[in-house]
Amino acid sequence: MPAGGDASEPALQVEALSHRFGRRLALDSVSLTLRPGQFTVLLGQNGAGKTTLFSLVTRLYANQGGSIRVFGRELRRHPSEALSRIGAVFQQRTLDLDLSVAQNLLYHAALHGLPKRLARQRLGAELARIGLAERADDKARELSGGQLRRVEIARALLHRPRLLLCDEATVGLDIDSRRAILEHLRRLVAEESLALLWATHLVDEVVPGNRVVILHQGRVLADGELTALLAESGQADIGALFSALTRGAPAAAAAG
Structure with a gap:
């Protein structure tokens, strides 16, 4: 299940x-x-x-x-x-701005016990779905406010809530x-x-x-x-x- x-x-x-x-x-x-x-x-x-x-x-x-x-x-x-x-996106932004987009997502995946290979597959799929696949290696601080929110949504969905x-x-x-x-x-x-x-x-x-x-x-x-x-x-x-x-x-x- x-x-x-x-x-x-x-x-x-x-x-x-x-x-x-x-x-x-x-x-x-x-x-x-x-x-x-x-x-x-x-x-x-x-x-x-x-x-x-x-x-x-x-x-x-x-x-x-x-x-x-x-x-x-x-x-x-x-x-x-x-x-x-449950997946959650809070009003206050919670990404680490000094980490890359991928690093932020991988950290979240590790907290949920996802194997690294599966986590990388899922983060690639989620970033592609929100149109940010090419920004995976960029630091979070380089993204716009709307892009940061999309990354937070992708992160919240990594463990398939x-x-x-x-x-x-x-x-x-x-x-x-x-x-x-x-x-x-x-x-x-x-x-x-x-x-x-x-x-x-x-x-x-x-x-x-x-x-x-x-x-x-x-x-x-x-x-x-x-x-x-x-x-x-x-x-x-x-x-x-x-x-x-x-x-x-x-x-x-x-x-x-």
Whole structure:
């Protein structure tokens, strides 16, 4: 069985997840389920709790309340099995700028126990898929912001996870770089049945067919396919729906 696990199982199940930093409640009983082949947008303003959720799912923090399962593996009880099924791209860039692109990827592959020969095969394939095969020996600092992000995505996929988490992965990028990254990831979701959780504060990164989870002040206000949410709420577009929900307008009826 590949690292991703059984495709019939939910890729990610978060149930009643709560987390505090001191007296501040960062997440308040958050629940959501992701399935293979699903591109889910976690939409929320800065401070909504998106990064906290990602930090809990990737075990940077231990969850204080609720449960997290990755392809059926409970994160607290089986952390290694659960984490081996996850690839992650965080908001802060994590490449070593003084290493080459290939060295960055090989280091990640070694952490996941991949034999060097297999790792080299996979990094070549992933870099080719993102159009950067010719940059493998260049130092990471020589790449543009959009290229660095593409390398981080390639790195996250080296160990063949079936669940990919991307936290504000297009922050600071120009519109063409943002579009290229999103097109690449939507293609991967469709062709390889990945489950992807895409956290963003940018409403223009949500398109029809996407599932949308709106997170605000640590609470889920809406969860569903974009077109259905708009029809239920009577709002014209995702920007209007987001504004109405986060301002406490009647569109809150779309939450579910």
